[in-house]
Amino acid sequence: MDDKTKSVVTILEILGIITVIVSLLFVAYEINQANKIAMVDSEQAIFENFSTINELIMSNTDYAELMHKMTNQDAEFSESDLEKVRAFVRRLTNAWSAAENSYNNGMLTEQTYQLLYDDVRNLLITYPGSRKAWQELLDLYPNLTSGFFAYSRELLNDLEVRNRLEDQDQ
16 A cells, blocks of 8 residues: 555544544433433423322312311311321322432432422421321331431421420420
């Protein structure tokens, strides 16, 4: 091979290497985009789940009254209402479990994950009448000890201690 042919071969090899590198960069970009889309889809699915619960409360007077009743820590529920409270607790547990799974698999942002922790806290403070159902669920599933479940166990204990202290002060 003469020098000119060697130069052409070398240039073609370099162009081939550049093409492979550009192709790999493009594939990496596409994977990154797909991951972002999956993350957005995951977050939207979680928020849609909560929107469905809110729509139920807004569109169903009986359910709205039940939610209002749960704002009273000493609320007494009929058997059918107690089952609705338990179903509400299970529904939220499923939503938070899905969120935890999404977060653990990199499909949920840290910001959204922390917002859901605030949601757990907000719910247990705003609806103290639901705490017995939460404790019942946690007692039935003692192996649920990570993430939201560990946090809800701690929070329920803290709220119970706080309530006892407030009762002693009165």
